[in-house]
Amino acid sequence: MPPAEHHVEIAHAFTEARAASTVDMAARVRDLLTAVGEDPAREGLIKTPERVAKSLRFLTKGYEEDPVEVLNEAIFTDAYDEMVIVKDIDFFSLCEHHMLPFFGRCHIAYIPNGKIVGLSKLARMVEIYSRRLQVQERLVTQIAHLIDDLLEPKGVGVIMDATHLCMVMRGVEKQNSTTVTSCMLADFRDSETTRAEFLRLAGY
Numbered sequence: 001m002p003p004a005e006h007h008v009e010i011a012h013a014f015t016e017a018r019a020a021s022t023v024d025m026a027a028r029v030r031d032l033l034t035a036v037g038e039d040p041a042r043e044g045l046i047k048t049p050e051r052v053a054k055s056l057r058f059l060t061k062g063y064e065e066d067p068v069e070v071l072n073e074a075i076f077t078d079a080y081d082e083m084v085i086v087k088d089i090d091f092f093s094l095c096e097h098h099m100l101p102f103f104g105r106c107h108i109a110y111i112p113n114g115k116i117v118g119l120s121k122l123a124r125m126v127e128i129y130s131r132r133l134q135v136q137e138r139l140v141t142q143i144a145h146l147i148d149d150l151l152e153p154k155g156v157g158v159i160m161d162a163t164h165l166c167m168v169m170r171g172v173e174k175q176n177s178t179t180v181t182s183c184m185l186a187d188f189r190d191s192e193t194t195r196a197e198f199l200r201l202a203g204y
């Protein structure tokens with residue numbers, strides 16, 4: 001994917017449509033309950049459609065935020081030129097194929113080239129991208145390319161290590177499988193030493 005495309009944000013355009021659709025979403029969840037063989041009118045399920053709609057809205061709230069804006073708020077000029085690593089950032093996402101959770105940890109590293117970013121903003125960015133329907137491969141790519149675009153660092157590396165409920169609970173039912181994806185750009189791609197240092201510091 002060319003870097004420009006994946007953070008041309010769909011975010012704001014959908015905000016209004018999403019707000020208008022909460023009631024609609026609940027109605028559809030009611031249909032879903034019927035479709036799985038349940039009685040949506042029984043006591044325990046009466047408020048379930050609204051709860052599911054609300055919860056789904058929360059789990060996909062990343063569509064309402066723009067990671068470009070968030071990062072741009074905290075970019076500073078600085079001469080620091082060693083590797084910066086933020087590791088073990090927890091994330092929870094929904095796979096776009098089954099809308100089931102996948103979750104795990106994300107490690108981000110970059111080597112500044114005159115600009116640094118507030119560390120908490122990196123975690124915020126992970127949060128925004130992961131609170132959308134995703135595939136783990138795209139998630140690491142989006143995170144790495146956005147850092148690359150906005151900070152123009154000497155290199156950037158992102159690793160995500162996750163458990164996918166669509167693999168654990170259904171399908172192949174491999175309960176202990178984890179999926180690791182990574183995106184390495186510039187120095188992290190070209191230099192084995194840099195990549196090795198990142199992997200070591202991230203605990204691999």
Ligand SMILES: [Zn+2]
Pocket residue numbers: 095096097098099100164166167
């Ligand atoms: Zn899936």
